[in-house]
Amino acid sequence: MENLKLLELTNFTYTDDIRLVDLALMLSDFEDDEIKKVCDALEDQYLARVLEEADQKVQKKIMYSIDSDRALRVFSFMSKDDIVDVLDVINTGLRKELINKMKTGDKKLITDLLGYKDDSAGGIMTTEYIALYRRFTVSQAIEKIKEIAPKTEHIETIYVMNNNKKIVGTVSLRDLLVADHSEALEDLMNPNFMYVDPDLDQEEVAKIVSKYDLNAIPVINSQKVMLGIITVDDIVDVIIEEQTEDILKMGGVDKEETLDSTILQSVRRRLPWLLVNLATAFLASFTIKAFEGIIAQVVALSATMTIIAGMGGNAGSQTVSIIIRSLAMGKVKFNEVKKLIFKEVALGLINGAAVGVITGIIVSIMYGNVYLGLIIFLAMIGNLIISGFFGLIIPIILEKLHIDPAISSSIFLTTATDVLGFFLFLGLASLFLPKLI
Amino acid sequence: MENLKLLELTNFTYTDDIRLVDLALMLSDFEDDEIKKVCDALEDQYLARVLEEADQKVQKKIMYSIDSDRALRVFSFMSKDDIVDVLDVINTGLRKELINKMKTGDKKLITDLLGYKDDSAGGIMTTEYIALYRRFTVSQAIEKIKEIAPKTEHIETIYVMNNNKKIVGTVSLRDLLVADHSEALEDLMNPNFMYVDPDLDQEEVAKIVSKYDLNAIPVINSQKVMLGIITVDDIVDVIIEEQTEDILKMGGVDKEETLDSTILQSVRRRLPWLLVNLATAFLASFTIKAFEGIIAQVVALSATMTIIAGMGGNAGSQTVSIIIRSLAMGKVKFNEVKKLIFKEVALGLINGAAVGVITGIIVSIMYGNVYLGLIIFLAMIGNLIISGFFGLIIPIILEKLHIDPAISSSIFLTTATDVLGFFLFLGLASLFLPKLI
Numbered sequence: 001m002e003n004l005k006l007l008e009l010t011n012f013t014y015t016d017d018i019r020l021v022d023l024a025l026m027l028s029d030f031e032d033d034e035i036k037k038v039c040d041a042l043e044d045q046y047l048a049r050v051l052e053e054a055d056q057k058v059q060k061k062i063m064y065s066i067d068s069d070r071a072l073r074v075f076s077f078m079s080k081d082d083i084v085d086v087l088d089v090i091n092t093g094l095r096k097e098l099i100n101k102m103k104t105g106d107k108k109l110i111t112d113l114l115g116y117k118d119d120s121a122g123g124i125m126t127t128e129y130i131a132l133y134r135r136f137t138v139s140q141a142i143e144k145i146k147e148i149a150p151k152t153e154h155i156e157t158i159y160v161m162n163n164n165k166k167i168v169g170t171v172s173l174r175d176l177l178v179a180d181h182s183e184a185l186e187d188l189m190n191p192n193f194m195y196v197d198p199d200l201d202q203e204e205v206a207k208i209v210s211k212y213d214l215n216a217i218p219v220i221n222s223q224k225v226m227l228g229i230i231t232v233d234d235i236v237d238v239i240i241e242e243q244t245e246d247i248l249k250m251g252g253v254d255k256e257e258t259l260d261s262t263i264l265q266s267v268r269r270r271l272p273w274l275l276v277n278l279a280t281a282f283l284a285s286f287t288i289k290a291f292e293g294i295i296a297q298v299v300a301l302s303a304t305m306t307i308i309a310g311m312g313g314n315a316g317s318q319t320v321s322i323i324i325r326s327l328a329m330g331k332v333k334f335n336e337v338k339k340l341i342f343k344e345v346a347l348g349l350i351n352g353a354a355v356g357v358i359t360g361i362i363v364s365i366m367y368g369n370v371y372l373g374l375i376i377f378l379a380m381i382g383n384l385i386i387s388g389f390f391g392l393i394i395p396i397i398l399e400k401l402h403i404d405p406a407i408s409s410s411i412f413l414t415t416a417t418d419v420l421g422f423f424l425f426l427g428l429a430s431l432f433l434p435k436l437i
Numbered sequence: 438m439e440n441l442k443l444l445e446l447t448n449f450t451y452t453d454d455i456r457l458v459d460l461a462l463m464l465s466d467f468e469d470d471e472i473k474k475v476c477d478a479l480e481d482q483y484l485a486r487v488l489e490e491a492d493q494k495v496q497k498k499i500m501y502s503i504d505s506d507r508a509l510r511v512f513s514f515m516s517k518d519d520i521v522d523v524l525d526v527i528n529t530g531l532r533k534e535l536i537n538k539m540k541t542g543d544k545k546l547i548t549d550l551l552g553y554k555d556d557s558a559g560g561i562m563t564t565e566y567i568a569l570y571r572r573f574t575v576s577q578a579i580e581k582i583k584e585i586a587p588k589t590e591h592i593e594t595i596y597v598m599n600n601n602k603k604i605v606g607t608v609s610l611r612d613l614l615v616a617d618h619s620e621a622l623e624d625l626m627n628p629n630f631m632y633v634d635p636d637l638d639q640e641e642v643a644k645i646v647s648k649y650d651l652n653a654i655p656v657i658n659s660q661k662v663m664l665g666i667i668t669v670d671d672i673v674d675v676i677i678e679e680q681t682e683d684i685l686k687m688g689g690v691d692k693e694e695t696l697d698s699t700i701l702q703s704v705r706r707r708l709p710w711l712l713v714n715l716a717t718a719f720l721a722s723f724t725i726k727a728f729e730g731i732i733a734q735v736v737a738l739s740a741t742m743t744i745i746a747g748m749g750g751n752a753g754s755q756t757v758s759i760i761i762r763s764l765a766m767g768k769v770k771f772n773e774v775k776k777l778i779f780k781e782v783a784l785g786l787i788n789g790a791a792v793g794v795i796t797g798i799i800v801s802i803m804y805g806n807v808y809l810g811l812i813i814f815l816a817m818i819g820n821l822i823i824s825g826f827f828g829l830i831i832p833i834i835l836e837k838l839h840i841d842p843a844i845s846s847s848i849f850l851t852t853a854t855d856v857l858g859f860f861l862f863l864g865l866a867s868l869f870l871p872k873l874i
Contacts, residue, residue: 016629018649021649021650025648149611149615173610177583177592192455194455209673210677212454212458213458213670232652232669232673233652236669236672237647239676243680247683247762248758248759250687250758251758252755253755253758258768263784266780267787270752270755270784271788271791273751273755274792278792281747281748282799284747285741286740288739295732299739301739302725302736303729304722306722306725307719309743310714311714311718314711314714315707317689318688318710318711320688321685321687322685322695325685326695329681332696343700347703354708
């Protein structure tokens with residue numbers, strides 16, 4: 001009950017939007033019975049706002065602490081896409097019960113929306129928007145907008161349709177306000193507007209919206225019939241979600257994992273990745289094993305070889321992160337790959353020489369053997385060239401093969417820099433063996 | 438001239454926004470003389486749009502290929518924040534010349550805007566917005582909006598000020614459209630609105646806008662005087678920029694580096710980071726060197742120790758990426774750190790045991806020595822616990838010290854997992870030495 005006291009539930013006057021969003025986020029820390037008390041205390045329209053903004057766990061708890069009639073009353077204050085998000089987190093039984101109790105029109109809309117993939121344009125679109133016939137005059141349009149405005153999310157763009165309900169253009173509310181009242185929408189409209197297909201991946205939608213600075217983009221099927229719109233605030237959520245995914249994937253973590261995941265969930269999500277890495281680690285280990293005879297004679301190799309492999313990994317990560325990011329932003333031109341390879345190889349040569357000279361001198365002094373220093377120097381250059389080359393082409397090849405480069409680039413890169421790095425260094429050591437003993 | 442042919446410059450009819458944005462992005466591949474031709478062919482208002490959307494290099498080229506009178510004409514079609522962005526990329530001489538030629542009012546505004554840091558709220562805000570007096574009626578307000586709308590970027594929110602020009606509330610255009618025409622703005626307005634200080638970091642602004650699903654947020658100084666607004670499409674750019682930075686920093690790359698950086702620029706940006714890593718690599722190497730006597734006797738240690746260190750690094754990256762992302766999204770509660778430590782240590786124990794058993798069995802068979810397998814098993818558990826513990830606390834400590842955890846977590850983590858991993862494994866090997874020979 002600690003949390004409830006903080007809210008001072010006795011004078012519960014949460015009517016402004018800012019506090020409702022905050023409340024929704026606070027509920028993550030609440031006990032089940034506290035959440036129930038909050039639901040009971042809030043009016044339907046405010047609970048609707050909290051439900052929209054809460055995370056999935058809390059949405060589930062709210063839905064199980066109110067009965068289905070109240071749920072439907074709360075839904076009446078929510079847009080269809082938000083209702084679908086909530087229906088997605090509850091169990092099939094309750095979902096069916098709620099859908100069956102809906103009005104016929106809503107039932108069809110909601111069922112259609114549930115059919116789209118979560119991360120597709122159809123899955124994130126809202127079905128509340130303003131579409132008017134092309135022959136409407138400006139004053140007719142403004143009357144209609146006044147009527148629809150309170151029920152819709154986005155009023156800045158008016159979609160213009162022909163008699164077959166196909167979308168033929170858009171008019172901005174701004175242009176409408178300043179236009180002559182007797183003009184027809186078809187004379188004002190912009191016929192060149194961007195739109196997306198309902199099956200398009202949300203990441204692609206986000207790219208278009210951010211590239212063209214759009215406030216909203218319509219979702220239109222192959223018959224040019226409008227299904228919904230995606231507004232820029234939903235795009236903000238998509239961008240944040242996709243980038244969280246990229247950062248986690250680059251670190252070898254499943255996108256579903258959060259700080260709240262249980263230990264068992266985390267084990268299930270992280271262990272497979274560790275096992276893939278283990279295979280890589282063994283490849284490197286086998287490479288070293290092949291040179292055990294040399295290492296037995298020059299034990300100094302064993303303490304120095306990790307420097308070569310490690311620096312290759314570091315330099316490769318630099319290349320990989322810049323390429324992955326450029327790929328994600330559509331900035332890699334595939335006809336320029338040769339130029340990029342040349343650059344990365346040159347960088348490997350220069351950085352390798354710089355790092356190699358320092359390492360070589362320190363090692364020469366430490367072990368009193370100039371040849372060991374020379375081998376380190378050469379191997380460092382070699383491995384930094386390898387890391388630049390593979391750091392560049394691995395993500396590009398994966399992208400071409402439609403495999404997400406964020407998730408598996410590092411594993412292939414480490415294999416290359418470890419195996420080839422150890423091979424190069426220990427191979428050079430074999431050649432110079434008489435000078436090293 | 439290849440590129441120009443693509444544009445069919447002879448019938449140059451780029452008047453729609455979509456094609457202008459595309460053109461702006463295409464110009465990156467154009468030669469200087471081609472860019473000049475495009476500038477000459479475009480009308481002022483369309484060149485303004487291209488200038489806004491082009492990248493900094495192209496902006497510079499455009500500014501140097503038109504004279505200052507034309508530049509000012511083009512500026513007249515741009516919002517002040519976009520003008521400031523352009524002034525930021527040209528040299529001081531031209532900047533002063535242009536500012537001096539501006540009208541007095543604009544001169545003051547632009548100079549003020551140039552004073553804010555690029556990545557602060559003041560640096561990204563636009564000064565075009567609609568602010569009306571509180572006593573205005575709805576019909577007066579609508580008249581005024583019709584007048585201002587064509588010149589302003591964001592018309593969905595009307596800011597309401599008192600007689601001292603201080604902002605006291607906001608009204609949405611939607612509410613205005615459906616309201617009674619004789620009502621006063623002060624009766625319609627929402628007095629609880631979010632706003633930011635001009636010095637606030639853009640990342641914090643983005644967090645507020647995305648958290649509360651805002652379309653725009655006003656920038657207000659300590660005297661409650663409004664300085665500008667930040668719209669959600671600028672926030673989209675901020676989020677993309679900040680997340681690019683995070684991904685690059687986690688990979689050890691300077692945020693300024695792009696695919697277009699010259700080799701020398703890239704060397705200057707990547708080499709310092711490699712040198713920091715080199716210091717770490719030497720620490721690991723010294724640890725191994727301390728055990729050279731043992732390795733000389735049991736050379737198998739040298740091929741197997743890299744598995745322990747490598748797996749520690751991999752497991753630690755998993756923890757680091759999830760914590761860094763949670764920190765960035767404000768989801769780490771510092772009073773729960775103990776619980777998180779417990780979880781990561783438990784995960785290290787479980788994953789370490791799983792990976793350790795497999796590794797131990799393979800190594801036992803490969804080298805025909807059960808004790809070597811047992812040591813691997815124990816060291817793997819130990820190093821995965823170490824990686825979980827340090828992977829968690831390093832980013833948290835850095836965050837507490839106000840050091841960006843994305844940039845330096847990996848370096849400290851690798852130091853911990855390499856040095857402690859080698860020490861643990863080779864230390865255990867010393868204890869079991871008689872059983873290993």
